[in-house]
Amino acid sequence: MHDKKRNRIKIFGIILLIIAGILLSMGFWFHFATVIQPPAPDSFADTILIVNNPEPDFYILGPNWLKKSNSGLWEMYLEGKPFERGVINGKLSKYLIAAQEKAFISRIREMIPSDNYLRFLKYFIYWFNRDLDKYIPEEYKLEIFGISLSASHQYDFIGSRYQRMLNYHSAHDIGHAIQDLSLVGCTSFGVWGDKSKDGELVIGRNFDFYMGDEFAENKIICFEKPDKGYGFMMVTWGGMIGTISGMNEAGLTVTINAAKSEIPWSARTPISIVAREILQYAANLQEAYAIAQKRKTFVSESILIGSGKENMAGIIEKSPFKIDLVLPSSNYIACANHFQSPTFADDPLNISNKAENASVYRYKRLVQDITNAVPMDYQDVAVVLRDQKGLNNADLGYGNEKAMNQLIAHHSIIFKPSQLQVWISTNPWQLGKYVCYDLYEIFHKFAGLKRKVEISVNEKTIPADPFLNSSDYWQFLHFKEMRIKIKQLLRNDPPVPVSGSFIDEFRNSNPGYYEVHSLIGDYYFKMGRWSEAETAYRVALSKIIPRWNEKKDIIKKLAECIVQIRKING
Numbered sequence: 001m002h003d004k005k006r007n008r009i010k011i012f013g014i015i016l017l018i019i020a021g022i023l024l025s026m027g028f029w030f031h032f033a034t035v036i037q038p039p040a041p042d043s044f045a046d047t048i049l050i051v052n053n054p055e056p057d058f059y060i061l062g063p064n065w066l067k068k069s070n071s072g073l074w075e076m077y078l079e080g081k082p083f084e085r086g087v088i089n090g091k092l093s094k095y096l097i098a099a100q101e102k103a104f105i106s107r108i109r110e111m112i113p114s115d116n117y118l119r120f121l122k123y124f125i126y127w128f129n130r131d132l133d134k135y136i137p138e139e140y141k142l143e144i145f146g147i148s149l150s151a152s153h154q155y156d157f158i159g160s161r162y163q164r165m166l167n168y169h170s171a172h173d174i175g176h177a178i179q180d181l182s183l184v185g186c187t188s189f190g191v192w193g194d195k196s197k198d199g200e201l202v203i204g205r206n207f208d209f210y211m212g213d214e215f216a217e218n219k220i221i222c223f224e225k226p227d228k229g230y231g232f233m234m235v236t237w238g239g240m241i242g243t244i245s246g247m248n249e250a251g252l253t254v255t256i257n258a259a260k261s262e263i264p265w266s267a268r269t270p271i272s273i274v275a276r277e278i279l280q281y282a283a284n285l286q287e288a289y290a291i292a293q294k295r296k297t298f299v300s301e302s303i304l305i306g307s308g309k310e311n312m313a314g315i316i317e318k319s320p321f322k323i324d325l326v327l328p329s330s331n332y333i334a335c336a337n338h339f340q341s342p343t344f345a346d347d348p349l350n351i352s353n354k355a356e357n358a359s360v361y362r363y364k365r366l367v368q369d370i371t372n373a374v375p376m377d378y379q380d381v382a383v384v385l386r387d388q389k390g391l392n393n394a395d396l397g398y399g400n401e402k403a404m405n406q407l408i409a410h411h412s413i414i415f416k417p418s419q420l421q422v423w424i425s426t427n428p429w430q431l432g433k434y435v436c437y438d439l440y441e442i443f444h445k446f447a448g449l450k451r452k453v454e455i456s457v458n459e460k461t462i463p464a465d466p467f468l469n470s471s472d473y474w475q476f477l478h479f480k481e482m483r484i485k486i487k488q489l490l491r492n493d494p495p496v497p498v499s500g501s502f503i504d505e506f507r508n509s510n511p512g513y514y515e516v517h518s519l520i521g522d523y524y525f526k527m528g529r530w531s532e533a534e535t536a537y538r539v540a541l542s543k544i545i546p547r548w549n550e551k552k553d554i555i556k557k558l559a560e561c562i563v564q565i566r567k568i569n570g
Contacts (some may be wrong), residue, residue, distance in 0.1 A: 086146020
């Protein structure tokens with residue numbers, strides 16, 4: 001009897017050991033399958049270079065520098081070979097990289113408070129991106145590796161510094177591939193010929209990639225003179241070498257707008273890397289298109305290209321499987337978050353995106369602004385980018401995704417390619433003044449800066465939006481604070497009771513915006529106060545709602561309220 005018991009225990013122990021061995025083997029296999037090794041630079045000599053800090057917020061390393069301007073924007077100049085540029089970038093912006101990574105991780109934790117899900121997400125991303133380096137040009141891997149040497153060790157539990165920096169370049173792609181995660185809703189356009197005051201191409205764009213206000217605090221305006229290709233400028237942040245918005249010294253501009261994508265199965269080239277390659281190596285629309293054609297991407301994107309040499313703009317529409325170049329028939333072009341070319345006319349994702357999301361509405365409003373306006377200059381473009389109204393000046397409330405100005409923009413930018421001039425918004429969003437830079441002047445006058453001076457063209461500054469000094473602006477900030485509070489209340493079931501005055505205060509903070517009334521309805525719904533919930537939901541449905549899913553959800557809850565009221569009334 002005892003022998004049988006001992007044998008069972010022995011067999012059970014052997015099974016446990018086998019299971020442990022299998023799990024351990026799987027762990028080792030996963031580790032080796034997902035770890036990405038950094039590239040091998042020719043020399044590590046640049047890693048011993050020392051940064052000089054002659055003045056507050058001013059850092060020098062050889063001819064390269066980083067400084068904070070009076071506008072609050074960080075400005076950086078870089079030159080040299082890829083690994084050298086990366087190392088110097090990292091050394092100059094070390095504290096900005098740390099702050100940016102902290103803001104990014106904090107925002108992810110805010111969006112996904114579950115530690116278990118975060119762990120799952122970590123392993124999912126590492127598996128998803130296991131071959132990412134195979135799709136990134138060697139030049140850019142070297143540059144990213146150079147930067148990563150200055151990254152913080154604080155987040156090594158997520159992965160090595162190089163692998164983290166590499167993965168962050170696909171964050172934009174992964175963010176908009178998760179279809180219901182509303183992180184990106186950008187707008188861009190260009191005018192020329194009779195739509196422009198001097199006939200020359202002028203382009204405007206809002207980059208509405210929202211990872212929290214803290215993420216947008218330390219924007220870097222990077223002026224880079226690589227050893228190959230064209231010198232260029234781009235708006236970026238610590239650790240990022242991909243391009244979101246930029247212009248090169250050949251007068252070519254690049255901006256990217258997300259389109260609807262299926263959730264992909266594995267990574268390819270991040271769209272910001274494709275945009276960076278175009279910016280660095282293309283001088284016209286056809287050269288830009290040729291670069292986009294040769295790269296495999298894992299999400300769908302519209303890349304608006306402005307060509308100063310050709311005095312026009314076009315849109316490269318690219319999905320993981322198809323590509324097309326949209327050339328306008330008139331002297332303007334408009335771009336939101338859906339595809340316009342015949343190639344994608346019958347694409348099911350594009351059809352559903354146009355029907356269910358905010359893109360087409362915002363596009364129509366943009367076309368309305370362009371066609372109703374007198375010929376534009378850069379100041380008129382800023383007015384359009386700051387527009388908070390809907391079609392025919394409808395009241396959308398503040399922060400609506402159907403507006404050009406959703407009051408979430410990471411940055412807003414205006415290009416005058418023929419003059420190599422660019423205007424970049426200052427905080428908050430696109431409400432602060434737009435600062436002007438002359439790209440020719442930067443590369444020929446301010447390379448090797450030895451003292452802290454202003455490098456912007458002061459006389460061409462676009463003043464701050466008057467909205468910034470209005471009572472409505474402060475009311476909007478109050479709305480944002482109250483929205484956080486009511487969402488926190490709704491995490492409890494039932495919510496902690498609040499006073500009617502609190503609800504009234506929240507309702508009055510942004511009365512034209514559907515979400516205010518929807519959240520009030522959610523509060524009453526969870527409290528079982530069906531009549532008050534019904535009233536709030538009906539008001540929400542009377543407003544302009546950006547996405548069909550959001551409207552459908554409100555209708556569903558309204559129907560439940562009606563059912564409950566009928567039960568009570570017998």
